Amino acid sequence: MAYELYYWDGLQGRGEFVRLALEDAGAPYIDVARETKKSGYGTDAMMKVLNSKTEPHIPFAPPFLKDGELIVPHVANILLYLGPKLKLAPKDEGLRHVAHGLQLTIADFVAEVHDTHHPLATDLYYEDQKDAAKIRTRNFLDKRVPKFMNYFERVLKQNPHGDTQMIGNTTTYVDLSIFQIVDGLHYAFPRAMKKFGALYPRVAAIHDAALQRPNIAAYVDSERRIPFNESGIFRHYPELDQDA
Amino acid sequence: MAYELYYWDGLQGRGEFVRLALEDAGAPYIDVARETKKSGYGTDAMMKVLNSKTEPHIPFAPPFLKDGELIVPHVANILLYLGPKLKLAPKDEGLRHVAHGLQLTIADFVAEVHDTHHPLATDLYYEDQKDAAKIRTRNFLDKRVPKFMNYFERVLKQNPHGDTQMIGNTTTYVDLSIFQIVDGLHYAFPRAMKKFGALYPRVAAIHDAALQRPNIAAYVDSERRIPFNESGIFRHYPELDQDA
Numbered sequence: 001m002a003y004e005l006y007y008w009d010g011l012q013g014r015g016e017f018v019r020l021a022l023e024d025a026g027a028p029y030i031d032v033a034r035e036t037k038k039s040g041y042g043t044d045a046m047m048k049v050l051n052s053k054t055e056p057h058i059p060f061a062p063p064f065l066k067d068g069e070l071i072v073p074h075v076a077n078i079l080l081y082l083g084p085k086l087k088l089a090p091k092d093e094g095l096r097h098v099a100h101g102l103q104l105t106i107a108d109f110v111a112e113v114h115d116t117h118h119p120l121a122t123d124l125y126y127e128d129q130k131d132a133a134k135i136r137t138r139n140f141l142d143k144r145v146p147k148f149m150n151y152f153e154r155v156l157k158q159n160p161h162g163d164t165q166m167i168g169n170t171t172t173y174v175d176l177s178i179f180q181i182v183d184g185l186h187y188a189f190p191r192a193m194k195k196f197g198a199l200y201p202r203v204a205a206i207h208d209a210a211l212q213r214p215n216i217a218a219y220v221d222s223e224r225r226i227p228f229n230e231s232g233i234f235r236h237y238p239e240l241d242q243d244a
Numbered sequence: 245m246a247y248e249l250y251y252w253d254g255l256q257g258r259g260e261f262v263r264l265a266l267e268d269a270g271a272p273y274i275d276v277a278r279e280t281k282k283s284g285y286g287t288d289a290m291m292k293v294l295n296s297k298t299e300p301h302i303p304f305a306p307p308f309l310k311d312g313e314l315i316v317p318h319v320a321n322i323l324l325y326l327g328p329k330l331k332l333a334p335k336d337e338g339l340r341h342v343a344h345g346l347q348l349t350i351a352d353f354v355a356e357v358h359d360t361h362h363p364l365a366t367d368l369y370y371e372d373q374k375d376a377a378k379i380r381t382r383n384f385l386d387k388r389v390p391k392f393m394n395y396f397e398r399v400l401k402q403n404p405h406g407d408t409q410m411i412g413n414t415t416t417y418v419d420l421s422i423f424q425i426v427d428g429l430h431y432a433f434p435r436a437m438k439k440f441g442a443l444y445p446r447v448a449a450i451h452d453a454a455l456q457r458p459n460i461a462a463y464v465d466s467e468r469r470i471p472f473n474e475s476g477i478f479r480h481y482p483e484l485d486q487d488a
Contacts, residue, residue, distance in 0.1 A: 056404050057342045057411075060349040060395050070338045073345040081341050094314045097325050098301045101317040105304040111355060119363050120376060121383035132364060132376050139365035151304050160300045167301075 002028040003082075004066040006046045006059075009033040011232040012184075012225075014110065015063040017075045018082070020176040020210075023219040025086035031224070033062075076103040079173045088176070090168045099167050102155065102174045109148050109181060113188070114233050116140050116240065126237070137240040141192045145185070149200045152178065156202040163202045164209065171213070178203060179210035184234030188241075195244040246272040247326075248310040250290045250303075253277040255476040256428075256469075258354065259307040261319045262326070264420040264454075267463040269330035275468070277306075320347040323417045332417040343411050346399065346418045353392050353425060357432070358477050360384050360484065370481070381484040385436045389429070393444045396422065400446035407446045408453065415457070422447060423454035428478030432485075439488040 003022065007015030015031075022029045035041030049071070052058055059073035065081065066072075072081045080100050083089025089096055119136040120129040152166070161169035166178060182203060186193050197204040210216050219225055228234055247266065251259030259275075266273045279285030293315070296302055303317035309325065310316075316325045324344050327333025333340055363380040364373040396410070405413035410422060426447060430437050441448040454460050463469055472478055 052402075053398075054402065056402055057345075058395075058398060058402060059345065060352075060392075064345075070341070072341045074348040077341055077345050077348055080344075097314070097316045097321055100324075101301075101303065101308075101321050104318040104321055108304075108355075111352075115359070120379050121387070123383070123387060132379075135364050135376075139367070143365070143367060148304075151302075154297075154302060158296075158298065158300055158302060 001068065002030050004030050004032050005063060006032045006049065006066065007063040009043055010226065011229060012180075012234075013063075013232050014075050016180055016226075017106075017173075017177050018063055018065065018078050019224075020180060020216065020219070021079055021082055021086055021088055021173045023224070024171075024176055024213060024215045025088060026215055027082075027086055074107075076100060076107050079103055079177075083173050086173070088171065088173045090170075090172065092168075095168055099172055099174050102166055103177060105148070105151070106174070106177045106181060109144075110233055112140060112144055113181075113184065117235050117237060126235075130239070133237075133240060138242065141189065141242060145192075146199075149196075149203055152203045153200050156206070164205070166206065171209075175206050176210055176216070178206045179216070182207035184228065184232075187228040188234040188236050190236075191241045191243050193244070245312065246274050248274050248276050249307060250276045250293065250310065251307040253287055254470065255473060256424075256478075257307075257476050258319050260470075261350075261417075261421050261424055262307055262309065262322050263468070264424060264460065264463070265323055265326055265330055265332055265417045267468070268415075268420055268457060268459050269332060270459055271326075271330055318351075320344060320351050323347055323421075327417050330417070332415065332420070334412045334414075334416065336412075339412055343416055343418050346410055347421060349392070349395070350418070350421045350425060353388075354477055356384060356388055357425075357428065361479050361481060370479075374483070377481075377484060382486065385433065385486060389436075390443075393440075393447055396447045397444050400450070408449070410450065415453075419450050420454055420460070422450045423460070426451035428472065428476075431472040432478040432480050434480075435485045435487050437488070 005015060005018055007013060030041060032041045033043045033046045037044055046062065049055060057071050059071055063075060064071055064073040065078045072078050090099055116137040117126050117133050118129065119132045126133065155166055156163040159167065165171055166174040249259060249262055251257060274285065276285045277287045277290045281288055290306065293299060294303065301315050303315060307319060307322065308315055308317040309322045316322050334343055360381040361370050361377050362373065363376045370377065399410055400407040403411065409415055410418040
């Protein structure tokens with residue numbers, strides 16, 4: 001049976017981290033909100049789960065995955081669940097917790113990316129918090145990106161199995177998520193990212209290696225890959241970008 | 245062998261969610277940074293792990309747990325790992341993902357609590373972002389607290405096993421974490437919390453029930469429980485509080 005991925009239509013957002021793993025593994029899945037209402041799916045079907053008064057395990061927000069009756073919410077949790085099934089997780093139980101820890105650090109980074117354009121309130125428009133966004137983004141680019149990226153460089157450098165994957169000796173969902181955050185940063189902050197490859201060569205190489213994987217290459221060229229846009233996590237507002 | 249919990253000395257912070265589970269279970273643990281340097285522990289021992297150039301699985305930040313050679317970072321990941329060992333997790337594998345999803349929602353809430361006093365930058369003083377903090381806190385109290393707490397009320401109401409625990413029919417680490425966020429909100433925002441019990445009776449009851457557990461009652465009365473203070477996540481700045 002196909003997995004059901006529930007996420008907002010029209011943006012990559014947090015759902016994209018799950019899509020990349022499913023696509024890389026060639027796993028059958030339904031991107032529920034993007035299907036037609038006539039087929040029994042669509043955004044209405046997602047809202048029905050979110051607003052259910054009887055479902056025993058309601059999620060707080062998209063994305064969530066449905067596998068049969070089980071609802072698994074939160075990106076990192078979904079990847080923890082799917083990883084072994086898609087052969088994109090370490091085999092060792094302890095290492096799975098290490099991979100999950102890396103994914104949770106990526107989740108924290110993604111939340112900080114979101115807050116660059118929404119530092120004061122999620123439900124206010126960007127235009128109404130632009131001054132605060134400029135301060136927060138400057139701090140993000142000057143301090144937070146180096147802090148996270150230097151950490152990921154160290155993780156790669158100290159991997160006893162080599163620096164071509166984030167953990168162990170095989171590609172995992174963590175590598176695909178690193179691809180996504182680097183890709184998103186290039187979209188959102190092209191000026192600030194100009195020296196990225198020189199500063200963080202190992203992380204940049206993980207990004208490039210993902211694009212060499214046939215299923216990922218096919219996916220990013222397909223219509224299933226929604227282009228980055230200003231509804232997503234990574235938004236290109238030129239006034240927030242700055243030279244590296 | 246005792247678990248080793250690594251977290252900053254002098255504050256409850258994110259480490260407290262792990263302490264509550266360990267204390268409730270009566271599990272042996274060493275609160276590493278709070279031990280003396282002479283004993284081989286202390287903050288230096290924590291920094292040594294964080295700055296290690298040889299450790300294969302370095303954490304991004306505290307808290308992290310060491311169990312033998314394994315290092316597990318991130319609160320929700322630590323509780324996922326410890327839950328079954330401490331008998332504070334559901335027995336069913338699927339339900340463990342549901343419990344973990346709830347814990348990740350709590351983690352998101354905790355990050356939003358932190359950002360009420362640090363909306364622009366983690367490494368700037370509160371005093372240098374007070375105006376932004378006022379805007380963000382107002383939005384947090386008016387919109388975000390109700391959004392999260394109404395969700396937790398629904399989770400309790402829709403639990404097929406009854407509304408006296410967040411998941412399944414036994415107390416889990418999720419209930420102890422709910423205790424902690426409600427306790428923290430009472431400390432940080434006493435005015436805004438005045439109607440909390442009337443608005444969110446089931447969530448308030450989870451808080452009160454935790455205090456009836458002998459090991460939690462003994463812990464919160466002990467010197468091991470660091471008092472809330474303005475170095476932690478939940479900070480009492482009267483100028484940010486407002487009437488309910």
